[in-house]
Amino acid sequence: MTDSENDSIQPSAEIPELCQECTARHRGICGALRPDELTHLNKISKQKTFAEGLTLMADQQEAPFFANVLEGVVKLSKTLPDGRQQIVGLQFAPDFVGRPFQSESHLFVETASKVKLCTIPRKGFEQMLGDIPSLQERLFQQTLVELDESRQWLVALGRKTASERVAGFLHMIALHMPNNKESPSQGDKNTTSFDLPLTRSDMADFMGLTIETVSRQLSKLKKRNIVSISHNRRIVIHDMELLEKTSRE
Amino acid sequence: MTDSENDSIQPSAEIPELCQECTARHRGICGALRPDELTHLNKISKQKTFAEGLTLMADQQEAPFFANVLEGVVKLSKTLPDGRQQIVGLQFAPDFVGRPFQSESHLFVETASKVKLCTIPRKGFEQMLGDIPSLQERLFQQTLVELDESRQWLVALGRKTASERVAGFLHMIALHMPNNKESPSQGDKNTTSFDLPLTRSDMADFMGLTIETVSRQLSKLKKRNIVSISHNRRIVIHDMELLEKTSRE
DNA sequence: CATAGACTTTGATCTATATCAAATTTTACT
């Protein structure tokens, strides 16, 4: 075998065209499928693009589809009767959206940014889930990771200060966004830049803070020269290590 | 079929004796097993009792076993470098303890009270998980419920007041503890009583508060005649509805 | 059953973050 260095070098005629370059192809649930299974999934699924600020599934409503996130950020949130809101999860490519074994969503699923999804009709997917153990195992594993992440964030909300939460949030986003790592030559220190996919209001709802507190903490990070921000959304992190350290205490 | 009214009326000679009356037999993962599979699980598993305050699995350590909780409460917690602690989950019978597909635990698993477990060696269980799709599906479903619960608690930590958290905590515990529902005749209003399985310190670590704040909130609930407390641990809830309402806002 | 040590409650104060209120920047629309 001489192809071990790169398995994407061979064009797989068996694999649907759309899937060839897909974010979910290897790291997402599709990575658990054989070519014929992938072909079937591809037949019943459909790529769709959604604008920012749309509701994909509403609390207490029948969720119409499952999906893979291909681009952008999806937010999962809960609302209290008096209007207080908490974002309980953020999903990036190639995460899976939707809850198997339960048709009613108990949260709001909304687009935090412009989002591209590969949507899969409920029925067809549940069928596949029952037929293909490796698919179920993959989804199970992704759910375990989501549980880990949720618990990690529980620590932030229960025990971390605003400063730690904001630093941790930026660090987490930096790891998930299309990677603009600057070349180490031009200043090293682990510089990274990206566009924030969330408004200050969403950030506050994720971190259990107010927008004013989020803003003040961002200003502090700017003063400490850890980040630069332009046009509200454009972030340059000058020192990922320091940022990460700030998120730890 | 005339046995639909009660399926526990027939003594199943095929089912291990220990499992006959087990809490995990139907609602826990064992409910997903055929008699022969249950017999096998029974052969490799072992009931053990643990005192309060013991560490079952430590952060970064290889977890030696999986287990079903049969009695008592297990707490899952995370600790920050400076000692701040957050309990990220509580497990009651018949919950499953342990994380498949990952040998190192990334949290502390400790007994919050005296606990009885049905422990299952790592290797043997992973084998079964691979062989029995219905077992994996059951565990997947339980994981989804844990994720729902974790997200629910995220809302409490991010957006609820101390008063709401404490009321919600008591309500949740009431639903999980061996049920001493008082007869409606003797005063109605949904009276319930139970022994708190956690110290004030654990309660604080679960709710993201200090012990003083927990104590003050309990005192307020006493003054409002919603609960009575004796000997620190013995709780009588006089009005479950009001308690639940207090937890919502 | 008396006493020490561990919990828990209560009180006094402090502080991080919320709230209320402008000012400023950014975006979008004519």
Add this chain to the structure above:
DNA sequence: AGTAAAATTTGATATAGATCAAAGTCTATG
């Protein structure tokens, strides 16, 4: 480009819950 609306930042003040400090309870042990 010029302006209105929206989003964000900054400032002043209020407050829920933390922290520090006793004073009570409870439990366990001799």
